Amino acid sequence: MEHVSYAVADRIATVTLSRPEARNGYTVRMSDELAAAFDEADRDPAVRVVVLTGAGNDFCVGADLSAGGLDLPEAGERWDEPAGRCSMRIFAMDKPVIAAIRGAAVGAGSTIVLPADFRLAATDARFGFVFSRRGLYPEGASTWFLPRLVGLGRAMDWMVSGRVFGAAEALAAGMVHSLHEPAEVLDRAYELAGELIRTTxxxxxxxxxxxxxxxxxxxxxxxxxxxxxxxxxxxxxxxxxxxxxxxxxxxxxxxxxxxxxxxxxxxxxxx
CATH class of the missing domain: 1.10.12.10 (Lyase 2-enoyl-coa Hydratase, Chain  A, domain 2)
Structure with a gap:
């Protein structure tokens, strides 16, 4: 793997977006490596919980189109857009997934975490479903996941306007479960994972x-x-x-x- 790292310790698999020099800009390669990492975690009986996070100060700033484009299909060919390759794999997981999010989580950074079982955010986290402001369309089946988390009215607000919003607003709407200091959010995710392993x-x-x-x-x-x-x-x-x-x-x-x-x-x- 080049754009994602994968490690297992204490029955927890940590899947890390690993392009900190590009603020974890999302690529087609990253999407396929994420799907492969979640496949590995789901197959491994030693893994009980998966923690999804990003290296550096940002979770993911969205698509990095400078890193090779979208790998678009030929006419008539079935094609899965990159964010959905990750989000739908998380949806199908047999093991709980905890997202630990700090800094920017925009575009794909917001959509791929929606199917996670728990979303823990740092107080400096910023989210945005910015597709309407780029002349694009939502990805990762986010128009299915987001209204189930925050209600149709709030999903309309965020997706139609495409505005970026902070961690406190995400918490109040129910998109994230808890807020933590940036240096602590990953530790809190591991604590939650340990509790799930011990008690469930x-x-x-x-x-x-x-x-x-x-x-x-x-x-x-x-x-x-x-x-x-x-x-x-x-x-x-x-x-x-x-x-x-x-x-x-x-x-x-x-x-x-x-x-x-x-x-x-x-x-x-x-x-």
């Missing part, structure tokens, strides 16, 4: 995050309740269910044995 069952987390994304938009709760019933009935054969209950009764930390993707329940409708 990996198979449960994998199923829950996909149920929220894939079942909540349905126009009826009936298929969701049927899936709930199948999953709960099958949990009698799940050792992590027994361990979760026993550790609660014994007032100790659980020792999870389930692995993702190995022990995911069969017949999940999205798999």
């Amino acid at each position: 069952a990996p198979v449960s987390v994998a199923v829950i995050r996909q149920m929220l994304y894939r079942m909540s938009p349905l126009d009826s709760p009936l298929p969701v309740q049927r899936l709930d019933s199948r999953l709960i009935a099958g949990s009698v054969h799940n050792p992590d269910t027994a361990e979760g209950i026993l550790s609660f009764l014994q007032r100790r930390d659980p020792q999870w044995t389930g692995e993702v993707p190995k022990n995911l329940p069969p017949d999940l409708p999205w798999r």
Whole structure:
């Protein structure tokens, strides 16, 4: 990898946008390396949580068109725009993703973090869906993700105007979960990752995050309740269910044995 770095420690995979000299300007190569990094994290049973961050003082200033263009398709060829290659891979993850954001997070820097489970921002973070001001269109399926986080009215405001806004506004709208000093935001992300590893069952987390994304938009709760019933009935054969209950009764930390993707329940409708 040249535009992204990948490292694993303490069951946490850290995926870092690694072009600090260009303020992590987003490239086609970066998009493909990000997708590959998330593929690797999802396959590795030793990884429980992924932290996504940027090297240097900025998360990502958006597309760097000076670094080779968009790799546009030939006529009739199927093509996935670069931000979506990352955001849709995060959407499909079976493991939670925590974005740790500082400095500029504009364009792709705003869109690729929307499917993350948690977005922790530094107080100096600045966001912007600036496409209308460049004569472009939103990317990374952001017109699907953003209204689900902040509501249609706020999404209209940010996307139609294309204005840049600060971390406090992002927090108030629900786009980010918490604010931290710039030097502390990555440490707070690792603390949250450690808590998830210690307290939550990996198979449960994998199923829950996909149920929220894939079942909540349905126009009826009936298929969701049927899936709930199948999953709960099958949990009698799940050792992590027994361990979760026993550790609660014994007032100790659980020792999870389930692995993702190995022990995911069969017949999940999205798999």
